[in-house]
Amino acid sequence: MIITETRTVFWEDGQVCLIDQRKLPETFEIARCSTHFEVAEAIQSMVVRGAPAIGIAAAFGMAQAALHSAATDRQALYADLMAAAEVLRKARPTAANLSWAVAQMLRYAERSEHQDVTALKQGLLAHAQRMADDDVRINKQIGAHGAALVPEVATIIHHCNTGSLATVFWGTALGVIRSAHMQGKRLHVLVDETRPRLQGAKLTSWELLQLGIPHTIIADGASGYFMRRRRVDLCLVGADRIAANGDVANKIGTYNLAIVAREHNVPFYVAAPWSTVDMSLAHGDLIEIEERSADEVTMINGVRIAPDGACAANPAFDVTPHHYISGIITEYGVLRPPYTVSLAQLAARIQEGKV
C-alpha cells in the first residue's frame, strides 16, 4: 500500500522528493526538485498540494537554498535565505502553512547558535527534517482528537483531499477518518469529487481504497441530496488558513458544503495543524484568495469541455465564516466557538510554552 508507506514530501540525496499528485491516480511517480526554484515551481503547478505538504516542501526548499548558497558568513547566508523565502512564499498565496514554514526556517537561521556556516546549513536541513517529522506526529494527534467526535457507525462527507497526500503523512481531516477507522469504527465516506481539480475523485478515493475505508464519490452539488435522503453524521474538511475569529479559507466548495450542512443540522468540523492559524488576520475576508487559471475549469485531462471563447472564473478557495463551524480540530485538541476566545487562549498558551 503505497500511501501507508511513502511520505508525500521527503529529502533524499540533496533533492526534495514529492509524490507527483498531478499524475495520480493513473501513475505513481516521485518528482525530484534539485533547487528551491524547482520546489516553488512544483508548489505552483500543484505537483505537491495540501497546506501542510506545501509548507514542508518549502522548508526543505529553504534547506536546499542554504546548502547551495556560496555564502561564507551568516549574514550572507541569511540574505540568500531571505531571497529564497521570497521565491517560495509567492508560489501560492492562500495557505498559511507555506509562509509559516518559511518563517520557521528563517527564525532557525536567526536564532541558531551555529557560528560556522557549514554547520548552520546542516542545522537548517535537520530543522526541516524535524518539521517534517513533527507534521506526522501532529497529524496523528489531530487524528486522535478528531476520532473522538466520530460515532461508532458514521457517514461522513469529506471535501477535497486532506490525507497523507496533503500532508507529509497521515493527513488532517482524512487523518481523523483514518484514526477512527483504525479504532474499528464503521465508516462510510461520501467523497466530494471537488471540482475543478477533482482532488476528491482522484486523490481521496485513491487513499481510501488503499486504506480499505468504504466510500462513494459524489458530485459536489449532491451533498444536500444525501443529507436529505440518508443520515449524514458529520462533515470533515481541512483548512488553508484560519483567521483569528475562526473563519476558514479552504478549497472552493467548502463554504457551500458548510451552509448545506448547517441547514441539515450536520456538524461541520475543520481539521488543521496550528500552523494553519493566522492570528494576524482578524477575519476571513482579509485572506488572499488565489485565482487560478480558467483552464482548470474549462479543460479536463487536457481536453476542452467548454466552447471556444467561453470564459470561466476559478477561485481556488473560499472562506467559511466561523459560525458555520462546529469545531476546529488541532493537535492541541478541539477548539469550540467562540473562536475569537478559544484561538486567542490557545495562542497564549503556546506562546507561554504551556502546551
Place this chain on the structure above:
Amino acid sequence: MIITETRTVFWEDGQVCLIDQRKLPETFEIARCSTHFEVAEAIQSMVVRGAPAIGIAAAFGMAQAALHSAATDRQALYADLMAAAEVLRKARPTAANLSWAVAQMLRYAERSEHQDVTALKQGLLAHAQRMADDDVRINKQIGAHGAALVPEVATIIHHCNTGSLATVFWGTALGVIRSAHMQGKRLHVLVDETRPRLQGAKLTSWELLQLGIPHTIIADGASGYFMRRRRVDLCLVGADRIAANGDVANKIGTYNLAIVAREHNVPFYVAAPWSTVDMSLAHGDLIEIEERSADEVTMINGVRIAPDGACAANPAFDVTPHHYISGIITEYGVLRPPYTVSLAQLAARIQEGKV
C-alpha cells in the same frame, strides 16, 4: 447562429430529428430517429435532454408509432400507441413532461373524431406538431413573465441547461434570460458547470455565446463564494417535475444552490411550463429520482478520472422543497407561495378553461 435558427426537436421526412447534445459544443449534428424505439433510446442516452424537449420528442415518437402501426381499426391502433407509450415513458422517470406528452397523445387518439385510421394517424402527427409549436409559444410567455423579475442590471446564477436545447426552442429559465437580454437589460450570467454531465459548461455556455449574453462558467461549489463576494441578483433554474406543494425536482445541485441562495437572501426562481407540474403528487419526496450510471461521475469525455475500483453515486436530480423557492414562472404568470394554494387555483382555472 445555430441556436437561434434550429429547433432542438423537429419532424422531417418521417424522422424525429434531434440536435445531438452529447456532441456539443465540439460538433453540431442532427440525430435522426426512424422509430419510437430509437426515440426512446435517444432520450435514455441523452442525445436529447431537458424536460420539455424530451416531452416533445416523445410526442413525435408516438406519432411515429402510429404511422408505423399496421392497425386497421382505432382499437388496434390505440393498443399499439399504449405499447409505444410504455416504451417511451420508461426511457427516463423523473421529468413530468415525458409522461405528460405521451398522455396528451393518447388522449388525442381517444378523443379524436377521426373514424378513419389513416386520418387519425395524420391527426396524431399534426397534434405532436402543435405541441412542439405550443412549446415555443409557452417558452416565450415564460420568458416575458420571468423577464419582469430581472433588474435592469443583473447578475444571475443559472444551473444546468434550460435553453433552446432543453426545449423545442427559446428555453425556460434561459428563455427568461434571453427575453430580459432582448429587452436591453444588462446581464451577466454565472453559469454553474453542472456536474456530472457539465450541461452548463457545455450547453448553456454554447447558447449564451451565440446569443451574445456575457457569462462566466463556475464550478458548482463556487456559487456561495460569488454570492458573498459580489452582488448576485437572482438564481434561475428549470424543473423536471413540480409537486402539488411546489417542491421541485431538478438537476442534481439545484437543492444546494437553493439553500445557498436563501442564506444570502438571493431570490431563487424556477421557470417551467405547466406540463412540468404533477398535481397527483402531494410533495416532492414522492418524485422518483433517476439514478444514472456511476461512469458519468468517474469518467469525463471517455477518460476515467477516479482510481480503478472506486465507486460513485449519481442521482440525476434532487428535490428542492418549496420553501426555498421565491416563485414559479409559468406560461400563465408567476406563482407565489403558498404553492399548495396558487398551484391548486391555477389547476382549477386551467380545468375550467378560464386561462
